[in-house]
Amino acid sequence: MTNSTNVTWHETTIAKEDRRVQNGHGSYVLWFTGLSGSGKSTIANAVSNELFRLGINEYVLDGDNIRHGLNKDLGFSDEDRTENIRRIGEVAKLFVDSGKVVTTAFISPFRSDRDQVRTLFEKGEFIEVFVDCPLEECERRDPKQLYVKARRGEIKDFTGIDSPYEAPERPEIVIKSDQLSVQEAVNQIIQYLRKQDEIQED
Numbered sequence: 675m676t677n678s679t680n681v682t683w684h685e686t687t688i689a690k691e692d693r694r695v696q697n698g699h700g701s702y703v704l705w706f707t708g709l710s711g712s713g714k715s716t717i718a719n720a721v722s723n724e725l726f727r728l729g730i731n732e733y734v735l736d737g738d739n740i741r742h743g744l745n746k747d748l749g750f751s752d753e754d755r756t757e758n759i760r761r762i763g764e765v766a767k768l769f770v771d772s773g774k775v776v777t778t779a780f781i782s783p784f785r786s787d788r789d790q791v792r793t794l795f796e797k798g799e800f801i802e803v804f805v806d807c808p809l810e811e812c813e814r815r816d817p818k819q820l821y822v823k824a825r826r827g828e829i830k831d832f833t834g835i836d837s838p839y840e841a842p843e844r845p846e847i848v849i850k851s852d853q854l855s856v857q858e859a860v861n862q863i864i865q866y867l868r869k870q871d872e873i874q875e876d
């Protein structure tokens with residue numbers, strides 16, 4: 675669905691590939707998905723630090739932050755979550771076109787929304803990272819005390835409580851964050867990127 679008519683797509687004169695060559699590395703999105711409290715932000719930021727240290731040009735888009743600005747008009751109904759993820763997907767694509775590595779940390783609870791975002795990218799550019807953590811453990815951590823509020827009925831449509839989370843079926847990476855330390859999770863992701871030749875050996 676689009677309301678934009680009479681608009682023409684402009685090819686940029688500098689291609690994504692030229693930017694990649696200048697940066698000395700590929701560009702792609704590490705798309706984290708998982709329940710609130712599963713560790714998306716913590717692990718995404720730790721990966722970001724490691725990539726930065728390795729000289730990789732990257733940026734983190736985080737759920738809470740984007741909802742303060744670009745998506746502050748959106749709530750947590752199914753429709754708003756779908757629109758939230760659609761916009762983030764488009765932003766992530768711009769980052770990848772600009773030659774950067776972008777790490778996103780959104781619950782992104784609906785499989786169809788994540789699959790739709792995947793279609794925006796070329797093969798290998800969309801790396802889905804499922805932060806797989808049992809609801810009980812997320813609820814035990816409850817870093818923002820949101821589960822307590824959701825259980826009391828003070829927050830409606832809370833993911834895992836009264837709003838669904840659809841786990842990915844074929845994610846590129848699964849992080850069992852209840853069984854690994856943050857550093858081990860980072861190592862697993864870096865190892866994956868090395869295998870894909872996205873990070874060169876030192």
Ligand SMILES: Nc1ncnc2c1ncn2[C@@H]1O[C@H](COP(=O)(O)OS(=O)(=O)O)[C@@H](OP(=O)(O)O)[C@H]1O
Pocket residue numbers: 709710711714715737738741750754755756758759779780781782783818820829830831832833837
């Ligand atoms: N109802 C409800 N359900 C889930 N989460 C809620 C809700 N209300 C507020 N929050 C806070 O918003 C963060 C999730 O935002 P996202 O943009 O990642 O959500 S979504 O992808 O559109 O589902 C989420 O952040 P994380 O805990 O980092 O996942 C919460 O802090």
Ligand SMILES: Nc1ncnc2c1ncn2[C@@H]1O[C@H](COP(=O)(O)OP(=O)(O)O)[C@@H](O)[C@H]1O
Pocket residue numbers: 708709710711712713714715716717779815817851852853854855856859
């Ligand atoms: N192995 C782990 N990986 C990620 N987070 C962990 C891990 N073990 C404990 N935690 C804690 O769990 C909480 C996860 O919160 P957060 O990263 O904000 O999750 P999310 O972004 O998915 O809501 C943090 O307080 C973090 O310190």
